[in-house]
Amino acid sequence: MASTPLSPMSLTFILYVFLVLLCPLCSLKKGLTVEGKETTKNYIRTVRVNSLLPSNVCSQSTRVLNRASSLKVVNKYGPCIPVTGAPKTINVPSTAEFLLQDQLRVKSFQVRLSMNPSSGVFKEMQTTIPASIVPTGGAYVVTVGLGTPKKDFTLSFDTGSDLTWTQCEPCLGGCFPQNQPKFDPTTSTSYKNVSCSSEFCKLIAEEAAQDCISNTCLYGIQYGSGYTIGFLATETLAIASSDVFKNFLFGCSEESRGTFNGTTGLLGLGRSPIALPSQTTNKYKNLFSYCLPASPSSTGHLSFGVEVSQAAKSTPISPKLKQLYGLNTVGISVRGRELPINGSISRTIIDSGTTFTFLPSPTYSALGSAFREMMANYTLTNGTSSFQPCYDFSNIGNGTLTIPGISIFFEGGVEVEIDVSGIMIPVNGLKEVCLAFADTGSDSDFAIFGNYQQKTYEVIYDVAKGMVGFAPKGC
Structure with a gap:
């Protein structure tokens, strides 16, 4: 059967359809189809x-209260920071100071990726880091329980660090000021120092500086602009009333440099075996999440083992x-x-x-x-x-x-x-x-x-x- 020639009007219609419906696809680049997205999303x-300016009034979120195994997250420079005793003035760093802290942290990451810990790092940390520089422990904090009987400690949580540590009495090497009392190992019935022959001591040697004194394992960790040195120990950690972990490895810091502002140490959420996610994997399946609030005057949450x-x-x-x-x-x-x-x-x-x-x-x-x-x-x-x-x-x-x-x-x-x-x-x-x-x-x-x-x-x-x-x- 012979085909019928297309009329000029039909050709015009086909050309119109091609230009309107098909030709825009010709302009899309391989990868992100940005031009197409502009028609469907408001950018x-x-x-x-x-x-844009911070508020001095705390606006509490209730979402964390509805989740098991969750901790309230607050910005340590905002009005929601926990205060023990008389209110304290919070010295908020300038934006330039935040950037300086970040730049030092970036350098520490680059060093961490390019070299291994050395046994001489203890002396280096004690002599080369100015005490006036603020170490980068992160702006966001949570409160956990430590020891038997349990006492609360406010820690910066950090996905770029592995070892959880807090400042301990008597802190003979010198510690930064903190709002809460320091952890006192002599008042806890579950505190134990780690021996130099233990597997924990071998693990810390892979992640940080390690040394021994009287068969007690010592650790040393240097950050972008600060450091902590102390005893490696095990203790009872409480994330929630129902989530208590015995023999949790942590650092009992006897010497710290820098100002962590309103915190007592650091909660390590990194990827190594000594980090909290690995130590609690039997319960939390190496799964955690956090939400950081839009404003320093609001609260967020850090949750463990929650469904995705x-x-x-x-x-x-x-x-x-x-x-x-x-x-x-x-x-x-x-x-x-x-x-x-x-x-x-x-x-x-x-x-x-x-x-x-x-x-x-x-x-x-x-x-x-x-x-x-x-x-x-x-x-x-x-x-x-x-x-x-x-x-x-x-x-x-x-x-x-x-x-x-x-x-x-x-x-x-x-x-x-x-x-x-x-x-x-x-x-x-x-x-x-x-x-x-x-x-x-x-x-x-x-x-x-x-x-x-x-x-x-x-x-x-x-x-x-x-x-x-x-x-x-x-x-």
Whole structure:
């Protein structure tokens, strides 16, 4: 049967269908289909100007109370920090000081990835670290029970550290000031020092500096800008009234340098056998999650052994960073526009103890340029040597801002849309508010996904399955 020639009108119609329905697909690049996303998602964020400034009133969250094996998370520089006795004045570091702490922490990660602990580190820690520099233990704290009878201690929790430790009496080498009484081993019936021949002592030698005195195992850990030295011991740890762990390995610190501000030590959530997730794996299955609140005046939670949220999207833990929680970053977008990073960030540490997200210099420059272009309606300031771009919002009053949304994409099709509270930070009140990302100062593929950009997500560490998940609106 002979075919009927198409009329000019039919050809026009077919051409129209092709141009309208099919041709846009031709422009999509391999990888992130940013152009397509712009038609279905709103990549503009609206925020009240005054909400950028911290509040001095604590706003408690009730979500943690509805979950078993959960601890309340508070920002140690906010009004929700637990206080024992008379109220104490909290000296909040400036944004520049936070950045300095972060930079030292970044360097400590780089050293940690490039070298092994040495037996001479004790002397080095005692002589090279200025006591006036604040060590980076993270801004977020939880309260746990330790000893028999149980006493409460407020610790910074840190996914970049392994050993849990607290300052102990008599602290002969010198300790930083803390709000709560120090742990006194002589008052606990369950405290035991670890011998030099124990497996625990061998394990600490793989993770930190180790030494012995009178057959008692000593440890030494150096951070980006501080250190702790003490006795390795076992004790009873209480996460909740029903979750009590006997013979929990921890550090009884006899010498510490730096100011942890309102805390008594550190809760180690790293990946090694001495970290809390591994020590409690029989009950919690090496599974924990946290949600960091949008504001220092709000609370979040740290939960153990909870079921993974169905709303979570997960990405594999990278084998490239065996000691830390490493992720593969595959893209970054600003208001739906993909940045030309070309796979330049293949080693990203997700870290609860680093404040800002650090990007390789080329990526940081591309992010700043795109953000500046999309904020052309606002008054640009000179900024600082560390943050760019920066803006003056002081003339907006009680009005609102519209700022471009930023997303970070991880392997497995995981998109983390940064909460509006994690995009900009006041450096000098509203006179200078800056993009809250930092430069590693290097062109290498090394990056850190900091806690400021993790806010409001429930971040789920399923260590047993080798996955990290992100569930929006977690707190």
